[in-house]
Amino acid sequence: MTHARLVVDPAFVVGPVRRRTFGSFVEHLGRSVYTGIHDPGHPTADADGFRGDVIELVRELGVSxxxxxxxxxxxxxxxxxxxxxxxxxxxxxxxxxxxxxxxxVGLDEFVRWARKADVEPMMAVNLGTRGVAEAIELLEYSNVDGGTQLSEQRRANGSDSPHAISLWCLGNEMDGPWQTGHKTAAEYGRLAAETARAMRQIDPDLELVACGSSASDMPTFGAWEHEVLTETYELVDLISAHIYFAEHDGDLASFLAAGVRMDSFIDSIVATADAVRAAGKHSKRIHISLDEWNVWYQDRAESRPPSGTDWPVAPVLLEDRYTVADAVVVGGLLISLLRHTDRVHAASLAQLVNVIAPIMTEPGGRIWKQTTFHPFAQASALARGVVLHTALEVPTYESARYGTAGFVDSVATWDAESGDLVVFAVNRGIEDAAELAVDLRIEGLELVEATSYAHDDPYWAATVDDDTTVLPRANVTAALDGARVTVTLPPVSWNVLRLRRVV
Known part of the structure; x- marks a missing residue:
C-alpha cells in the first residue's frame, strides 16, 4: 500500500474558492442545444421548449x-x-x-434558460467573420435598458429587462487554422483591443476575456499569449486557455497523471502573462479563464463531423461515453484548478449536455449521468471559503507522457464561517490502494463524511440503463484520531473527506 501524508493549516491560503471555477459550456454543436437543453416534445419541456429534467441535473451538478x-x-x-x-x-x-x-434557440432563449437553471451567462462574440461593429451591437441589444434601436428590439422580442451579461469572450481559438476567420496574433490582438475598447465605451465594468492559444501543443502557444496581451493588456481582464486529455495507447498511468500537465500548463500561461506585465510596467494582473477543459477522445469516430453534401441539424457528435478512470482524471483536473485559484478566476467544463458532457439525454426520452458528473458535483457543492496551501508527502512514479507524478494528489478548502474543512484527493495507483494521513492544524474538528468513487474495473462506464452502479460511496476506513485523520483510498479513485469544527 502507498502511504501519503498531507498537512493542512488554515494560516496558509492560496485564495478564495471561486464559484466561476465550476462553469460549463453550451455550444451549438451536435445535440448540445437541440435535444439537449431544448427539446419541445419532451414530457418535461416547459413553454419555451427547455427540458426540465436537464435543468434539474444542471442545478444538481452545481454549474455556476x-x-x-x-x-x-x-x-x-x-x-x-x-x-x-x-x-x-x-x-x-x-x-x-x-x-x-x-x-x-438564440440569445434571448439562452438567457431565459440560464435564469431558469440558475447559471450566469458567459457570452462569446464573433471575431472570426465579424468585428467591432457587430460586437457592440450585440452588447447594446443585450445590456442597454432601452431607448435605442437594438435595446427596443430586444424588448419587442419579449425581454423587457436587459440581459445584464457581464462576462464576455472576445472570439474563440483564433490561432487555430480550423477556425473560420483564423488570424495571426498581430491581427487578432489589434482586433481584440479595438473591440474591447469599444465595448468598454458602453460599459467600462465588463469582464473581458482575450483568446489565448487554442492548445498547448500549438506552435503558437506562449508566443501568441505574449503578443496578444502586449496589445490588449489594459483592456482585458483574463486570457483564455483550452486543454483536453485522453488516454493514449492504453497508457492509463500517464492518463491518470493529467493533473501534472494541467499544473504546468497553467504555470506557463501565468509566467507569460506576468512577463508582459513586467515589460509593460502594468500594475494589474491578468488572470486565466480556462474556459474549455475536459477529457475528450478526439480520434474516435463520434468526433468526426459530417462531410460532403450532408448538412444535418443536430447530428450525433462528440458523444463520448466516460469511464470511472475518466471521472478520476476529471477529479484530478478539478484539484489542479482549485490549487491555482489565485490565477484561474473562471473555468468551463466543455461541455454540459450530450457533447463530451456529464449529462446525456435521449431525444424525447431518458436522461442519465455520466461518470464525470460525480466529482464535479461534489467539488462544486463542497468547496467553500478559501483554498489552502497544503504540504503533501507522497511516493512518485514516472509516467511516459507527463513525467514524475505523485501516486496521490490532493487539495483542501476551509470555510471559517461554517467550520467546514474539505479534502479532495485522487489515488492514481492502478493496482494499489493508498493510505492518506491528514495532519490537521485546526482544533475541534469532527469527521462528518468520507466518500470514494471507484470500481474494480476502471473502465466501467455509465449508460442510459445503468448510471447508478458506481456512485460516491461511504468510505468506512476513514477515522479521526486527535489531530490526524486517516483514510484508505481505493486504486484509481476520487475521494472526499469532510470535517467540521464543533468547538
Whole structure:
C-alpha cells in the first residue's frame, strides 16, 4: 500500500474558492442545444421548449456559469439570426461542424434558460467573420435598458429587462487554422483591443476575456499569449486557455497523471502573462479563464463531423461515453484548478449536455449521468471559503507522457464561517490502494463524511440503463484520531473527506 501524508493549516491560503471555477459550456454543436437543453416534445419541456429534467441535473451538478454559443461555432455566427419571431429566423450552414443551424434557440432563449437553471451567462462574440461593429451591437441589444434601436428590439422580442451579461469572450481559438476567420496574433490582438475598447465605451465594468492559444501543443502557444496581451493588456481582464486529455495507447498511468500537465500548463500561461506585465510596467494582473477543459477522445469516430453534401441539424457528435478512470482524471483536473485559484478566476467544463458532457439525454426520452458528473458535483457543492496551501508527502512514479507524478494528489478548502474543512484527493495507483494521513492544524474538528468513487474495473462506464452502479460511496476506513485523520483510498479513485469544527 502507498502511504501519503498531507498537512493542512488554515494560516496558509492560496485564495478564495471561486464559484466561476465550476462553469460549463453550451455550444451549438451536435445535440448540445437541440435535444439537449431544448427539446419541445419532451414530457418535461416547459413553454419555451427547455427540458426540465436537464435543468434539474444542471442545478444538481452545481454549474455556476455557462459559456455560449461557442466554441468554433461562434466564429461564423450572426447573432441577429437567433432573435425575433422563430418562424422568421433563417437556417444557416455552420462551417465549424458541417451542420445546419435552424436558429430556433438564440440569445434571448439562452438567457431565459440560464435564469431558469440558475447559471450566469458567459457570452462569446464573433471575431472570426465579424468585428467591432457587430460586437457592440450585440452588447447594446443585450445590456442597454432601452431607448435605442437594438435595446427596443430586444424588448419587442419579449425581454423587457436587459440581459445584464457581464462576462464576455472576445472570439474563440483564433490561432487555430480550423477556425473560420483564423488570424495571426498581430491581427487578432489589434482586433481584440479595438473591440474591447469599444465595448468598454458602453460599459467600462465588463469582464473581458482575450483568446489565448487554442492548445498547448500549438506552435503558437506562449508566443501568441505574449503578443496578444502586449496589445490588449489594459483592456482585458483574463486570457483564455483550452486543454483536453485522453488516454493514449492504453497508457492509463500517464492518463491518470493529467493533473501534472494541467499544473504546468497553467504555470506557463501565468509566467507569460506576468512577463508582459513586467515589460509593460502594468500594475494589474491578468488572470486565466480556462474556459474549455475536459477529457475528450478526439480520434474516435463520434468526433468526426459530417462531410460532403450532408448538412444535418443536430447530428450525433462528440458523444463520448466516460469511464470511472475518466471521472478520476476529471477529479484530478478539478484539484489542479482549485490549487491555482489565485490565477484561474473562471473555468468551463466543455461541455454540459450530450457533447463530451456529464449529462446525456435521449431525444424525447431518458436522461442519465455520466461518470464525470460525480466529482464535479461534489467539488462544486463542497468547496467553500478559501483554498489552502497544503504540504503533501507522497511516493512518485514516472509516467511516459507527463513525467514524475505523485501516486496521490490532493487539495483542501476551509470555510471559517461554517467550520467546514474539505479534502479532495485522487489515488492514481492502478493496482494499489493508498493510505492518506491528514495532519490537521485546526482544533475541534469532527469527521462528518468520507466518500470514494471507484470500481474494480476502471473502465466501467455509465449508460442510459445503468448510471447508478458506481456512485460516491461511504468510505468506512476513514477515522479521526486527535489531530490526524486517516483514510484508505481505493486504486484509481476520487475521494472526499469532510470535517467540521464543533468547538
Amino acid at each position: 456559469t455557462v459559456r455560449y454559443p461557442g466554441g468554433n461555432f461562434v466564429s461564423g455566427y450572426k447573432w441577429e439570426d437567433g432573435v425575433g419571431p422563430q418562424g422568421e429566423r433563417p437556417t444557416r450552414l455552420d462551417l465549424a461542424w458541417h451542420s445546419s443551424e435552424p436558429n430556433t
